Amino acid sequence: RKGHIFCLDAAKGAVVWQADAKQLGVRNPTWDLSGSPLLYGNLVIYNLNASGVALEKTTGKVAWKSAAGAPGYATPVPFDINGMKGVCIFGANQVCGINPADGKVGWSFPWQSSHNVAAVDPVFFGDKVFISTGYGVGCAGLQIAGGQAKKLWQNKEISAHISNGIGQNGVVYGIDGQTGGNSLKCLEIATGAVKWTQNGVGGTMIMVDGKLVILSTGGNLTVAEATPAGYKQLASAKVMGGTCWTQPTFVNGKLFARNKEGDLVCLNLSGK
Secondary structure: OOOEEEEEOOOOOOEEEEEEOOOOOOOOOOOOOOOOOEEEOOEEEEOOOOOOEEEEOOOOOEEEEOOOOOOOOOOOEEEEEOOEEEEEEEOOOEEEEEOOOOOOEEEEEEOOOHHHOOOOOOEEEOOEEEEEEOOOOEEEEEEEEOOEEEEEEEEOOOOEOOOOOEEEOOEEEEEEEOOOOOEEEEEEOOOOOEEEEEEOOOOEEEEEOOEEEEEOOOOEEEEEEOOOOOOOEEEEEEOOOOOOOOOOEEEOOEEEEEOOOOOEEEEEOOOO
């Protein structure tokens, strides 16, 4: 969170190289850094400065660095729009598509997030992208064409605080409201129209095997169908206490969840 960057030997844990965002001339945002690094070819791309910083993944040397500016808290997202490949960076007051080779901005769209908290990753579906921020700001659908970002719609139906949305089959599933008291919604990416709303279901969310897996702030785990036809809960259980703001992780049939207090739980979802 303080901008300390490490490349570790996966087998031994030894430090291969390390870097410091401050030494790169980067200033951390108010609540420090939270976006994950993105491995892209021989680069590691970070949401730092106005539109990203890239290091060589084998040496840690700076490959390119964008101009000074306030970064967001989201993770860089790769995209491929009709053969146009790039990486999307969600800064404090804009979302942009960059050329990962040199960091040059190909398209951008201004978006003034409250308190400069742009913490939710953009969601791409074809040539369209869904963006959202919390504190009542809301969301928008953009269309990327001809090197420009055109706004298709904007509303306050999903004002996502920290939970990433999930795009599938022309809709996006997102959690509206500040973490701790919110609702799950399904929106059409092209129009912003609400397909359905389920109050009282919120927190952070991932998709596993075509199903929505939601971890509430209080540690309640819910599994629901991912369908625009309506909300259908499949299972629910209290799995931990404390304050849960981190998205769960799923790997090899097991779900890992943690809370702010440092507790970690592992659940077997393989059915075996």
